[in-house]
Amino acid sequence: MTSTLQTAPSVEADIRLAEKMFIGGEWVAAGSGQTLPVYDPADGSLVVEVPAGDASDVDRAVAAARAAFAPGGSWRSLTPQARGRLIWRLADLIEENAERLAVLDSIDSGKPINEMRYFDIPFSVDVLRYYAGWTTKITGETIPISYPASHGGRFHAYTLKEPVGVVAAIVPWNLPLLMAVKKLAPALATGCTIVLKPAEQTPISIALLAQLTAEAGIPAGVVNYVTGFGETAGVALVEHPGVDKVTFTGSVPTGKAIVRAATGNLKRVSLELGGKSPNIVFADADLDAVIAGAAAAAFATQGESCIAGSRLYVQRGVFDEVVQRLAKHAASITLGRGTDPVTQMGPLISAEHRDKVLGYVEIGVDEGAEVVTGGRAPQGEAYAGGYFVEPTVLVNARPDSRIMHEEIFGPVVSAVPFDTEEEVLALANNTRFGLGAGVWTRDVSRAHRMAAAIESGQVWVNCYQAADSALPFGGTKESGWGRETCRESLGEYLETKTVVVSL
Amino acid sequence: MNAPLLHWIGGEAVPPTAGGFRVGTNPATGGAGAQVAQGTAADVDLAVRAAQAAAPGWRRIASLERGRILAAIGRRLLADLDALAELESLDTGKPLALATAEIRGAAEYFEFYAALVNLPAGDVLDIRSDLHVYTRREPFGVVGVITPWNLPLNQAARACAPALAAGNTIVAKPAETTSQSTVALARIASEEGLPPGVLNVVLGRGDEVGTAIVRHPLVRKVAFTGSVRVGQDIGRIAADRILPLTLELGGKSANIVFADADLEFAAAEAVRAFTTNAGQVCSSGTRLLVERSVQERFVEALVAETRRLRPGQDVGPMITRGQYDTVQRYFAIAAEEGARAEFGGGVVTDPEFAGGFYVEPTIYSGVTNGMRIAREEVFGPVLVVIPFDTEQEAVELANDSEFGLVGGVFTEDISRAFRVAESIEAGQVYVNSWSTQSVQMPFGGHKQSGYGREKGIEALHHYSHVKSISVRLAPRR
Numbered sequence: 001m002t003s004t005l006q007t008a009p010s011v012e013a014d015i016r017l018a019e020k021m022f023i024g025g026e027w028v029a030a031g032s033g034q035t036l037p038v039y040d041p042a043d044g045s046l047v048v049e050v051p052a053g054d055a056s057d058v059d060r061a062v063a064a065a066r067a068a069f070a071p072g073g074s075w076r077s078l079t080p081q082a083r084g085r086l087i088w089r090l091a092d093l094i095e096e097n098a099e100r101l102a103v104l105d106s107i108d109s110g111k112p113i114n115e116m117r118y119f120d121i122p123f124s125v126d127v128l129r130y131y132a133g134w135t136t137k138i139t140g141e142t143i144p145i146s147y148p149a150s151h152g153g154r155f156h157a158y159t160l161k162e163p164v165g166v167v168a169a170i171v172p173w174n175l176p177l178l179m180a181v182k183k184l185a186p187a188l189a190t191g192c193t194i195v196l197k198p199a200e201q202t203p204i205s206i207a208l209l210a211q212l213t214a215e216a217g218i219p220a221g222v223v224n225y226v227t228g229f230g231e232t233a234g235v236a237l238v239e240h241p242g243v244d245k246v247t248f249t250g251s252v253p254t255g256k257a258i259v260r261a262a263t264g265n266l267k268r269v270s271l272e273l274g275g276k277s278p279n280i281v282f283a284d285a286d287l288d289a290v291i292a293g294a295a296a297a298a299f300a301t302q303g304e305s306c307i308a309g310s311r312l313y314v315q316r317g318v319f320d321e322v323v324q325r326l327a328k329h330a331a332s333i334t335l336g337r338g339t340d341p342v343t344q345m346g347p348l349i350s351a352e353h354r355d356k357v358l359g360y361v362e363i364g365v366d367e368g369a370e371v372v373t374g375g376r377a378p379q380g381e382a383y384a385g386g387y388f389v390e391p392t393v394l395v396n397a398r399p400d401s402r403i404m405h406e407e408i409f410g411p412v413v414s415a416v417p418f419d420t421e422e423e424v425l426a427l428a429n430n431t432r433f434g435l436g437a438g439v440w441t442r443d444v445s446r447a448h449r450m451a452a453a454i455e456s457g458q459v460w461v462n463c464y465q466a467a468d469s470a471l472p473f474g475g476t477k478e479s480g481w482g483r484e485t486c487r488e489s490l491g492e493y494l495e496t497k498t499v500v501v502s503l
Numbered sequence: 504m505n506a507p508l509l510h511w512i513g514g515e516a517v518p519p520t521a522g523g524f525r526v527g528t529n530p531a532t533g534g535a536g537a538q539v540a541q542g543t544a545a546d547v548d549l550a551v552r553a554a555q556a557a558a559p560g561w562r563r564i565a566s567l568e569r570g571r572i573l574a575a576i577g578r579r580l581l582a583d584l585d586a587l588a589e590l591e592s593l594d595t596g597k598p599l600a601l602a603t604a605e606i607r608g609a610a611e612y613f614e615f616y617a618a619l620v621n622l623p624a625g626d627v628l629d630i631r632s633d634l635h636v637y638t639r640r641e642p643f644g645v646v647g648v649i650t651p652w653n654l655p656l657n658q659a660a661r662a663c664a665p666a667l668a669a670g671n672t673i674v675a676k677p678a679e680t681t682s683q684s685t686v687a688l689a690r691i692a693s694e695e696g697l698p699p700g701v702l703n704v705v706l707g708r709g710d711e712v713g714t715a716i717v718r719h720p721l722v723r724k725v726a727f728t729g730s731v732r733v734g735q736d737i738g739r740i741a742a743d744r745i746l747p748l749t750l751e752l753g754g755k756s757a758n759i760v761f762a763d764a765d766l767e768f769a770a771a772e773a774v775r776a777f778t779t780n781a782g783q784v785c786s787s788g789t790r791l792l793v794e795r796s797v798q799e800r801f802v803e804a805l806v807a808e809t810r811r812l813r814p815g816q817d818v819g820p821m822i823t824r825g826q827y828d829t830v831q832r833y834f835a836i837a838a839e840e841g842a843r844a845e846f847g848g849g850v851v852t853d854p855e856f857a858g859g860f861y862v863e864p865t866i867y868s869g870v871t872n873g874m875r876i877a878r879e880e881v882f883g884p885v886l887v888v889i890p891f892d893t894e895q896e897a898v899e900l901a902n903d904s905e906f907g908l909v910g911g912v913f914t915e916d917i918s919r920a921f922r923v924a925e926s927i928e929a930g931q932v933y934v935n936s937w938s939t940q941s942v943q944m945p946f947g948g949h950k951q952s953g954y955g956r957e958k959g960i961e962a963l964h965h966y967s968h969v970k971s972i973s974v975r976l977a978p979r980r
Contacts, residue, residue, distance in 0.1 A: 081611075081614070084614075084618065085614075088574070126567060129567065129570075129571075129618075130567075130621050132618060133570070133617075133618025133619065133620075133621050134618075136615060136618065136943055137618075137619070137622075137960065154922075156921045156925075421979060422979075444974070444976075445976040445977040448635045448974070448976050449976060449979060452632070469621070470621055501917070501918075501921065502918075503918045503921050503922055
């Protein structure tokens with residue numbers, strides 16, 4: 001099954017863009033000449049060979065970003081309003097090139113093209129426009145102070161907000177374009193310069209993004225794009241003394257390694273890591289909405305989502321009904337190649353990752369869980385060579401089972417019954433993670449009580465995954481540091497300077 | 504000339520229901536200008552009802568979408584820059600370059616407030632664990648926007664952009680002599696996707712149309728820019744209705760020059776301060792307070808700088824015959840009071856400008872702060888120079904005024920700069936420059952210069968009111 005989208009000449013050209021890196025406004029190969037292969041997860045075929053950048057390529061990219069950040073340089077001398085216009089222009093260009101970008105992400109990440117069209121792309125555009133608006137609103141404050149002074153005690157005290165400097169953005173493979181934009185937009189809005197490093201599996205949409213930044217008129221060196229393996233290019237970036245901040249979205253072990261590697265020059269680090277998010281259904285909830293919401297929470301983006309609602313807690317009175325209806329919904333999901341518009345769920349990112357996800361199902365079963373539906377790689381010609389896993393619903397997992405504590409990052413949800421609000425709160429908070437949570441109930445008091453008591457960065461009541469460029473997004477506990485999108489995120493890219501003038 | 508100018512109501516051009524038309528005057532030649540609809544209270548009622556009907560939809564529209572439309576209006580103003588500048592120049596007589604800058608400024612308002620629609624709507628307040636308390640900002644509904652003739656499109660944009668961003672709908676009334684650009688704005692807004700009825704324009708006289716807007720029971724807020732006298736009239740009507748107002752009125756703003764300042768630069772700025780737009784700006788710097796030790800030198804520098812200004816190119820005409828007459832009346836008053844004209848003091852007699860309403864940029868010395876020429880707003884290119892000896896005296900002179908719109912201080916002493924800037928009773932103060940304004944800086948007056956603020960995030964607060972909501976949460980069973 002070959003999608004016509006993949007063979008269109010413009011898509012070929014867009015894919016070939018990723019054969020080079022974008023450094024200081026130039027498209028360049030890796031200094032070593034080495035490349036690494038990018039595969040189509042729907043059939044395992046080769047998509048493109050991209051540069052396998054290493055420490056020397058990272059040096060060039062950081063040097064370009066530093067030069068662009070220098071005082072009086074092309075970037076620092078722009079007014080906030082001018083910077084905002086460029087970011088807005090980039091948003092326009094993403095909108096104008098929506099379908100090209102959608103196809104690219106769908107090809108190398110495997111995710112359904114309709115998720116790209118209706119979520120990733122419009123959200124990326126919103127995020128850029130949102131931050132375009134902030135450029136002129138990043139303000140210090142004038143502060144009345146009470147400091148005792150010898151000469152009359154009169155002061156003019158104020159704060160200045162200054163960009164942190166060169167930002168290294170390390171982008172994951174599950175939502176490549178959107179995650180890159182969520183890091184690029186605040187960096188540009190605050191006046192930082194940036195080196196973007198996509199995951200080695202999913203560089204191609206970000207190559208086009210880099211090209212669009214140039215087309216938008218963002219000066220050379222402000223946005224740089226390097227490809228390569230995490231252990232070479234990624235490590236070089238994180239350790240680089242010319243990088244002032246790292247923003248990373250990905251796994252907890254890599255997040256911890258980044259924190260350690262960043263100590264050399266005490267880089268600022270923000271981390272958006274994994275989750276094991278509880279989705280809590282009370283018996284008084286609207287069950288039609290619950291089924292749709294719980295399925296989307298578990299299976300959107302093949303479950304390769306940091307906020308996947310992978311622990312489904314259902315009040316006992318409606319447990320059997322919810323599990324049965326959810327399983328029926330799961331079994332009806334159409335699997336296929338991401339670029340095929342009828343596809344509702346695509347393949348996982350790699351063979352290795354597919355094996356890991358199926359391994360977790362085995363672990364769960366070994367530890368007492370039962371498979372209600374799914375749990376296997378689907379069979380048939382359409383799936384040959386691809387890394388597909390069926391949407392999977394498990395029950396009877398023990399509270400201490402590994403599948404209730406470790407992030408599977410695949411289309412696997414465990415349903416568990418509970419009796420009281422107090423009990424489910426204890427279950428929900430019994431995790432190292434704290435990213436998302438869902439609460440389904442018609443009782444407004446309970447909704448707000450639960451929202452306050454759940455230990456996580458965001459709580460959705462009678463909905464799941466609702467995201468907006470104005471809403472803070474990020475985790476507590478091992479789900480990470482800092483917040484993305486929202487006003488607060490600007491602080492992650494700014495330093496505050498306090499100025500006190502004695503009058 | 505062209506087709507007569509009509510009201511813009513409900514997204515289309517609408518002729519006056521009862522009133523007729525008036526023919527304007529071209530201020531640069533004294534000849535016939537545009538033909539403009541003369542509205543009545545019936546036209547205002549039509550427009551207010553259109554605005555009221557459009558209000559629920561505009562209030563509910565997604566904020567990013569609202570911002571997108573406002574941004575599109577801003578881009579369009581820039582795209583149509585030349586045509587709009589020409590229109591504005593024709594109505595006002597001002598030099599084309601000045602009109603162009605004014606329209607760029609109008610576009611900036613739309614850009615700025617387009618982006619501001621993303622501001623948080625309120626805060627969540629932590630009061631007690633059994634309370635969920637939050638605040639939200641809500642639009643007033645129909646807002647009346649009454650604007651003057653000195654910077655027509657710019658002032659209309661200054662009020663309309665934040666009022667629209669905050670979710671209000673508008674009935675705007677431009678000055679009867681300078682109506683064309685505001686109607687153009689409304690038409691452009693409609694073409695760029697602003698829903699019908701969200702921005703309406705009714706043309707005509709202030710005492711007819713303006714009064715009807717302020718009196719209309721469905722109008723929930725009025726923003727007025729203009730004279731103190733009309734501001735007071737509006738305030739009296741508003742008092743009966745408990746109608747919230749933003750009033751941006753006149754000024755007699757002080758510019759304080761200390762002996763340690765960069766005098767050459769200060770002189771250039773001081774001349775720009777009183778001659779920009781031929782002094783027909785509420786924020787003109789019309790009272791120059793100069794340290795006595797450098798007074799003589801400084802006045803010489805002012806005169807030299809002013810002598811370089813060319814009528815028509817650097818200093819346009821008075822926009823109306825009435826204003827032309829007013830300025831001449833003040834020339835007579837100053838002479839009677841014993842002020843000495845260091846430069847100017849009369850009308851431009853060069854035959855090239857015959858028929859136009861041109862006056863000479865004028866600098867008076869020998870003035871005390873008690874004279875009418877130092878206390879009343881002339882609204883023309885007229886500067887008075889008053890000497891002082893100490894910092895304290897300078898501040899007292901600056902604040903001895905019924906007005907308090909803006910102020911300036913020139914000094915190389917940074918402590919003094921901050922001390923004086925903070926002591927001046929005015930809404931905006933410039934240090935070592937004049938009128939370094941931006942859409943980001945809140946603008947508005949103290950005392951008789953008005954109340955409320957335009958521009959900046961602050962303006963949004965004057966086009967919306969805050970509601971706080973407290974929800975009691977029942978205890979856990």
